[in-house]
Amino acid sequence: MKTFKNIIFLFTTLLIATPVLATDEVVVIVNSANTQQLSQKDIKNIYSDNITAWQSGTKIKLYNTPTNSYVREIFSQEILGLSALQAAATESNKRITNTLKNPSNTMRERLIAANVAKKTNAIGYVSKEIAEKRSGVRIIFTITDE
Amino acid sequence: MTNPNIKRLLLSSLLFYPLASFALSDQELNEKFELLNDEILIAQEQYEDTVQKFDNIMTISGYTDVEFIASDKTGATNGFRLHHLSLFFEKQISDKWRFFSEIEYEDGPKFEAEADQVTVLDINGDPQTLDKFKAANGKIFLEAVNVTYQWKQELSLRFGRFFTPAGIWSIDHYPAFVPTQERPQHIRRIFPQLVDGIDTLGTVQMGEGTFLNYNLFTGNGEGNTGKHDHNNDKAVGLKTSFLFPTLSHTELGFSVYSDTFEDNSEKLATGIHAKVRAGDFTFQAEYANGEIEDTAGNTKENEGYYAQFKYDLSHWAFGYRYDFYDNDTDAAALSSKYGTVNTAFLNYKSSEKVTLKLEFHSIDVEDDAAEDYNKMIASVVVYLGE
Numbered sequence: 351m352k353t354f355k356n357i358i359f360l361f362t363t364l365l366i367a368t369p370v371l372a373t374d375e376v377v378v379i380v381n382s383a384n385t386q387q388l389s390q391k392d393i394k395n396i397y398s399d400n401i402t403a404w405q406s407g408t409k410i411k412l413y414n415t416p417t418n419s420y421v422r423e424i425f426s427q428e429i430l431g432l433s434a435l436q437a438a439a440t441e442s443n444k445r446i447t448n449t450l451k452n453p454s455n456t457m458r459e460r461l462i463a464a465n466v467a468k469k470t471n472a473i474g475y476v477s478k479e480i481a482e483k484r485s486g487v488r489i490i491f492t493i494t495d496e
Numbered sequence: 497m498t499n500p501n502i503k504r505l506l507l508s509s510l511l512f513y514p515l516a517s518f519a520l521s522d523q524e525l526n527e528k529f530e531l532l533n534d535e536i537l538i539a540q541e542q543y544e545d546t547v548q549k550f551d552n553i554m555t556i557s558g559y560t561d562v563e564f565i566a567s568d569k570t571g572a573t574n575g576f577r578l579h580h581l582s583l584f585f586e587k588q589i590s591d592k593w594r595f596f597s598e599i600e601y602e603d604g605p606k607f608e609a610e611a612d613q614v615t616v617l618d619i620n621g622d623p624q625t626l627d628k629f630k631a632a633n634g635k636i637f638l639e640a641v642n643v644t645y646q647w648k649q650e651l652s653l654r655f656g657r658f659f660t661p662a663g664i665w666s667i668d669h670y671p672a673f674v675p676t677q678e679r680p681q682h683i684r685r686i687f688p689q690l691v692d693g694i695d696t697l698g699t700v701q702m703g704e705g706t707f708l709n710y711n712l713f714t715g716n717g718e719g720n721t722g723k724h725d726h727n728n729d730k731a732v733g734l735k736t737s738f739l740f741p742t743l744s745h746t747e748l749g750f751s752v753y754s755d756t757f758e759d760n761s762e763k764l765a766t767g768i769h770a771k772v773r774a775g776d777f778t779f780q781a782e783y784a785n786g787e788i789e790d791t792a793g794n795t796k797e798n799e800g801y802y803a804q805f806k807y808d809l810s811h812w813a814f815g816y817r818y819d820f821y822d823n824d825t826d827a828a829a830l831s832s833k834y835g836t837v838n839t840a841f842l843n844y845k846s847s848e849k850v851t852l853k854l855e856f857h858s859i860d861v862e863d864d865a866a867e868d869y870n871k872m873i874a875s876v877v878v879y880l881g882e
Contacts, residue, residue: 448659
C-alpha cells in the first residue's frame with residue numbers, strides 16, 4: 351500500500367512539475383560592450399527591419415536561429431507576433447523584393463552567443479542557459495514562454 | 497661490478513624509469529596542447545575568413561511554380577502551366593554597395609535559331625546579319641537589375657531597373673509569398689510594372705514604433721525598352737508607407753506617378769493602400785486611379801481596387817478577396833474582359849519552402865452581354881532561397 355502511495359505521490363509531483371519544467375526562457379543578448387538599452391518594441395523594430403543601426407550609427411548585425419528551433423518559435427511568437435515560419439517568410443519576401451535593408455544571419459544558438467560575444471554591433475537570442483555560460487554577452491531582454 | 501652494485505643499478509632503473517616516462521609524457525602533453533591551441537587559432541581564423549567570404553558572396557535564390565488551371569469559360573482548355581522559374585542574383589559588393597537582379601523564365605521558354613538569317617541596322621545604322629528565330633515560346637525577362645548605395649537607414653540610392661514602388665502588390669507579388677497566383681486586376685494596369693531610372697529610398701523613424709518608408713523615383717517611363725527613352729520627359733513617382741505601433745502591423749500609405757508618353761499625352765496615377773495584421777488575421781486593401789489626357793484635352797480614366805482577408809493557422813492560410821477593375825470609367829461601352837472578381841483561397845505550407853495553393857475565382861465582367869465564368873487554379877510553389 352505504501353509503495354502504491356509513493357507511486358501516486360511521484361506521479362502527481364511529476365504532473366505538477368511538468369509545466370514548470372517545460373517553461374523555457376529565451377533571452378535577447380548583445381555584446382557586453384554595448385550599453386544601449388532596448389525595449390521589447392525596439393527589439394521588434396530591429397527584427398522587423400525598421401531599425402537597422404545602433405544609436406552610435408553602427409549597422410546592427412542580426413542573428414536568427416533556424417526556423418525549426420524552439421527559441422526561434424518562442425522569439426517570433428512573443429516578440430514579432432508571428433510564427434517562426436511566417437517570420438522567415440516575411441524576411442525571404444523582403445529579400446527577393448529587394449526591400450530588405452538589414453539581412454539576418456542564421457546559425458545555431460552556441461554560435462550566435464559566440465558571435466555576439468565577439469562583435470560589438472551584434473544582437474541575437476538564445477536560451478538563457480547558453481547566454482549565462484557565455485562571457486562577453488549581456489542579456490537585455492528575457493522572454494518567458496509558459 | 498659487484499652484485500650489490502648491480503642490484504643498486506637495477507633498483508635505480510626501476511625507480512627512475514617511471515618518473516622519466518612521466519616527465520616525457522608531460523612534455524608531450526604540453527607540445528600537444530600547444531599544437532591544439534594553434535589548431536584552434538587557425539580554425540578561428542579560417543572561420544572568420546569563411547564568414548567574410550559568405551557575407552560578400554554572390555547568392556542565387558529564386559522560386560518556381562507549376563499550376564493546373566481549370567475554367568468553364570467557353571473555348572478555354574484545362575491544363576498545366578509551367579508558370580515561372582525566377583532566379584535572383586544578389587551580392588553585397590562592399591559595406592555600402594549592393595547588387596540585385598532577377599531573371600524570369602515564364603511559360604517554359606524556348607527560343608531556337610533557324611537557318612535563315614535577317615539583316616538589321618545596328619545602333620550606328622550599319623547593316624548587321626543575325627540568325628532568325630523560329631516561332632518562340634514563353635518569355636525570358638530581365639525583371640530587375642540594380643545597384644543600391646546604402647548610405648544610411650534614412651537614405652539609400654538605387655540605380656537601374658526596379659519594380660515601380662506603388663501600393664503593396666506591385667512589390668509584394670511573388671507567388672511564394674502571396675496567397676494567390678492571380679493578382680488583382682488593376683495591378684500593373686494603372687501604375688506600370690517597372691521603372692528604369694533612379695530611386696531614393698529610406699526609412700525614417702517618427703516616434704517609438706512609428707516609421708515612414710518612402711521611395712522617390714524618376715525614370716524613362718512605361719513602354720520604353722532598357723536601351724533608351726522615347727522622349728526627354730522623365731516619369732516621376734512617390735510612394736509613402738506609414739507604419740504605426742498598433743496591433744501586430746498597421747500600415748497606411750499613398751502612391752503618385754506621373755509620366756509623359758511619346759505622343760505627349762500625360763498620365764497621372766494615384767493610389768492608397770492599407771495593411772493591418774492582428775494576431776493571425778490580415779487585412780490588405782488597395783485603391784488606384786489613373787488618368788491619361790491627350791494633347792487635344794481628351795481624357796481616359798481607369799480605376800481599380802481590392803480588399804483581401806487572410807487567416808493564418810499554423811501551416812494553413814485561407815481567405816477571400818474582392819477585386820474590381822474598370823479600364824475606362826468614362827467609356828459608354830462596357831468592358832467584356834474586366835469587372836468584379838470574387839476569390840477564395842486556401843494555402844498549405846508543407847515546409848518552409850514549399851506551398852500548395854488552391855484558389856477559386858468567380859469572374860463577373862462589366863458587360864452583362866459578355867460571358868461570366870469561373871476559374872480554379874491548383875499550384876505548387878517552391879521558394880529556392882534561404
